[in-house]
Amino acid sequence: MIVDFQLSEEQQLIEDSISGLLAERLPVERLRETGSHFGAAEHRLLPAFAELGLFGLAVPEAQGGIGLGIAEEALAAKALGRHLASPSLLAQMVAPHLAEDNEERATLIAGASSAAFANRLAPTGVQLFDAGSATRIVLLDDGARLIATPASAESVDGLDEAVAMARGDDDYPAGSRNMIADRISLLFAAYLAGIAQATLEMAVAYAGTREQFGQPIGAFQAIKHQCADMAVRAAAAEAQVLQAAITFGAGGDDRAEAAAARLLATDAALANAKANIQIHGGMGFTAECDAHLFLKRAHLIAALGSSKRAEQARLLGSEAA
Amino acid sequence: MKVISSPELDIFRAGCRDWLADNVPRGPLPMEGQALREFDLAWQRRQYEGGWAGVAWPKDYGGRGLSVLEQLVWLQEYARAGAPQSRSMFVALSHAGPTLIVQGSEAHKQRHLPPILRGEENWCQGFSEPGAGSDLASLKCRAVIDGDSLVVTGTKIWTTYGHLADWQELLVRTDPDLPRHKGISWVICDMKSPGIDIRPIKTMSGIAHFAQVFYDEVRIPLTNVVGGLNNGWRVAMTTLGFERGTGTVAHQIELASTVDELIGIARTSGAIDDGAVASDLATLKAEVMALRSLTAMSVSRGMHEAVPGAEGNIVALYFGELTRRVHAAAIDLLGPAALERRGGHDWAMRYFESYKWAIGGGTSEIRRNTIGERVLGLPKGPVAR
Numbered sequence: 001m002i003v004d005f006q007l008s009e010e011q012q013l014i015e016d017s018i019s020g021l022l023a024e025r026l027p028v029e030r031l032r033e034t035g036s037h038f039g040a041a042e043h044r045l046l047p048a049f050a051e052l053g054l055f056g057l058a059v060p061e062a063q064g065g066i067g068l069g070i071a072e073e074a075l076a077a078k079a080l081g082r083h084l085a086s087p088s089l090l091a092q093m094v095a096p097h098l099a100e101d102n103e104e105r106a107t108l109i110a111g112a113s114s115a116a117f118a119n120r121l122a123p124t125g126v127q128l129f130d131a132g133s134a135t136r137i138v139l140l141d142d143g144a145r146l147i148a149t150p151a152s153a154e155s156v157d158g159l160d161e162a163v164a165m166a167r168g169d170d171d172y173p174a175g176s177r178n179m180i181a182d183r184i185s186l187l188f189a190a191y192l193a194g195i196a197q198a199t200l201e202m203a204v205a206y207a208g209t210r211e212q213f214g215q216p217i218g219a220f221q222a223i224k225h226q227c228a229d230m231a232v233r234a235a236a237a238e239a240q241v242l243q244a245a246i247t248f249g250a251g252g253d254d255r256a257e258a259a260a261a262r263l264l265a266t267d268a269a270l271a272n273a274k275a276n277i278q279i280h281g282g283m284g285f286t287a288e289c290d291a292h293l294f295l296k297r298a299h300l301i302a303a304l305g306s307s308k309r310a311e312q313a314r315l316l317g318s319e320a321a
Numbered sequence: 322m323k324v325i326s327s328p329e330l331d332i333f334r335a336g337c338r339d340w341l342a343d344n345v346p347r348g349p350l351p352m353e354g355q356a357l358r359e360f361d362l363a364w365q366r367r368q369y370e371g372g373w374a375g376v377a378w379p380k381d382y383g384g385r386g387l388s389v390l391e392q393l394v395w396l397q398e399y400a401r402a403g404a405p406q407s408r409s410m411f412v413a414l415s416h417a418g419p420t421l422i423v424q425g426s427e428a429h430k431q432r433h434l435p436p437i438l439r440g441e442e443n444w445c446q447g448f449s450e451p452g453a454g455s456d457l458a459s460l461k462c463r464a465v466i467d468g469d470s471l472v473v474t475g476t477k478i479w480t481t482y483g484h485l486a487d488w489q490e491l492l493v494r495t496d497p498d499l500p501r502h503k504g505i506s507w508v509i510c511d512m513k514s515p516g517i518d519i520r521p522i523k524t525m526s527g528i529a530h531f532a533q534v535f536y537d538e539v540r541i542p543l544t545n546v547v548g549g550l551n552n553g554w555r556v557a558m559t560t561l562g563f564e565r566g567t568g569t570v571a572h573q574i575e576l577a578s579t580v581d582e583l584i585g586i587a588r589t590s591g592a593i594d595d596g597a598v599a600s601d602l603a604t605l606k607a608e609v610m611a612l613r614s615l616t617a618m619s620v621s622r623g624m625h626e627a628v629p630g631a632e633g634n635i636v637a638l639y640f641g642e643l644t645r646r647v648h649a650a651a652i653d654l655l656g657p658a659a660l661e662r663r664g665g666h667d668w669a670m671r672y673f674e675s676y677k678w679a680i681g682g683g684t685s686e687i688r689r690n691t692i693g694e695r696v697l698g699l700p701k702g703p704v705a706r
Binding site: 001002003004005006007008011071075200204207208215216218219220221223224225227228229231232235236237238239240242243244245246247250256257259260263264309311312313315316 | 322323324325326330390393394584593596599600602603604606607608610611612613614615617618621622624625632635638639686688689690692693694696697698699700701702703
């Protein structure tokens with residue numbers, strides 16, 4: 001298969017408009033204020049994102065969407081990752097694909113009802129993420145399905161303090177792998193590739209300006225080579241995410257391609273977030289530097305849905321039937 | 322972003338596949354010496370006669386004049402068919418030829434490009450010196466102008482297949498008084514010239530791919546200078562640019578099948594039931610897939626930019642490091658069985674050979690410098706100024 005990675009005019013327009021809105025309304029600095037945590041700003045912006053078509057990008061036109069594909073969704077998800085947007089925006093992109101009927105789909109695409117992710121825990125219970133205003137839940141395990149908001153959930157402090165977490169004790173049967181779950185893996189991968197890219201840029205900007213021993217620290221190979229390795233990881237993750245997204249449904253092994261994308265992007269996001277903290281030195285360890293926000297979000301996205309073990313098994317073609 | 326497909330490309334691919342199925346040589350290849358050279362040239366000639374040489378080279382010089390898309394399809398099918406690596410034809414096909422296409426005079430192109438495609442001449446590279454490896458611009462091999470000739474004295478090292486080559490792309494210092502990047506020229510050297518002495522160097526894999534070449538007042542016509550006197554650094558960077566893009570596509574596809582081979586071995590032996598082994602193999606599998614995607618992205622960029630940029634270093638660094646890890650994993654997986662040599666292209670040989678990819682054409686460390694400085698825009702270090 002031969003793949004053209006060049007953005008079409010339409011794809012460029014989508015990327016520019018979504019990135020533009022994110023840069024203006026959801027800059028990463030917003031998360032320094034707790035008032036912007038828990039997806040509050042994102043929830044207010046649902047109509048604006050709906051206006052740009054974010055929630056119906058890959059939904060067929062006959063079902064009220066824009067009729068593009070998963071490549072365009074991946075572009076958008078990567079932009080969301082760069083800005084550490086609430087995972088609920090990803091859930092809102094995914095939910096229309098799982099909707100029971102066109103009526104439900106339409107309200108999700110319009111942002112009139114809102115979705116959030118939950119992990120199904122074993123042996124029982126669910127973990128909800130930024131689900132305070134959600135009316136529909138995308139329940140994740142190895143598979144993915146749309147459920148109603150659990151009757152009761154108790155809020156808990158999360159590893160990523162910018163994302164609201166809650167625990168519910170409802171019992172759901174285990175889901176099985178489906179095509180939507182592969183697409184969700186791919187969107188998580190795109191979001192994580194966005195984190196890998198953002199942390200690379202943040203580290204390079206700092207290494208180019210912070211001076212010690214009379215020169216920018218980026219002139220030292222100990223720092224420069226870390227930045228180069230960050231660039232390689234970010235590029236590999238991005239390339240695999242886009243390759244998997246562009247070729248999805250074109251006759252390749254979509255499941256394995258998505259699994260590879262998720263594994264690589266998870267590694268790239270975590271490794272780059274760690275390197276970014278290290279390159280920022282003492283500042284990197286503080287709460288006022290944004291570096292920790294990327295690390296925490298990378299851990300959170302890495303732990304949503306399918307486990308690393310399961311993704312690896314899919315890649316080796318040795319998953320349980 | 323889209324999958325590129327057209328009936329024309331499908332027909333082209335089917336044509337590649339059919340021809341390769343009927344023509345790819347089977348059985349063990351000669352691994353050394355004149356037999357290796359004769360084999361490589363004959364295989365090149367067969368591709369030429371079949372109409373598959375120089376897919377993207379200009380028609381005027383014997384190529385097919387097609388786009389980089391057809392070139393990539395050809396390379397994919399070539400690797401899939403298990404066709405032999407170009408080996409002693411590699412420099413001619415992937416460095417010297419493309420450099421002459423971009424930088425050579427009409428006479429250079431007429432003289433060399435058609436014979437390369439016909440498998441009538443092969444090339445080697447004369448860049449590195451004992452004192453000029455990573456710091457290539459410090460090279461000292463001298464060339465003094467005498468009438469209408471250059472007179473070359475000095476030595477070159479790591480010249481792959483130097484003892485089997487007809488021609489050499491040679492970097493010499495033509496003006497020691499100019500700044501170090503400015504006084505270098507790129508010349509076409511006839512390896513049969515009087516005054517050339519070639520000594521093969523045995524590598525850690527036990528094979529003498531390499532040579533050191535000594536030049537004692539070797540006369541080279543001034544007309545063999547490519548791209549202008551003292552302009553060789555710029556010409557050489559063009560050459561290295563080709564190496565940093567798609568020059569390793571065939572090796573990459575081979576690496577991907579090596580990983581599949583390892584997964585098969587682990588499945589047969591039951592080693593894959595060990596979670597750590599499965600995890601390592603899955604990681605390698607994901608990485609060879611990403612390598613393919615990175616290269617596809619680089620090719621895609623190449624369709625929109627004429628000369629490859631420093632980004633090619635990202636692909637090359639990823640490939641070099643991954644190749645070593647894949648083969649180290651093989652030795653680990655095979656355990657005691659890997660300790661017994663089986664001759665030919667056995668796992669030990671493949672493992673030893675894998676070391677070269679993170680050294681040759683730019684070490685991983687130099688590539689990290691280049692990525693840091695030329696891709697990311699970080700300041701130069703104190704020694705690299």
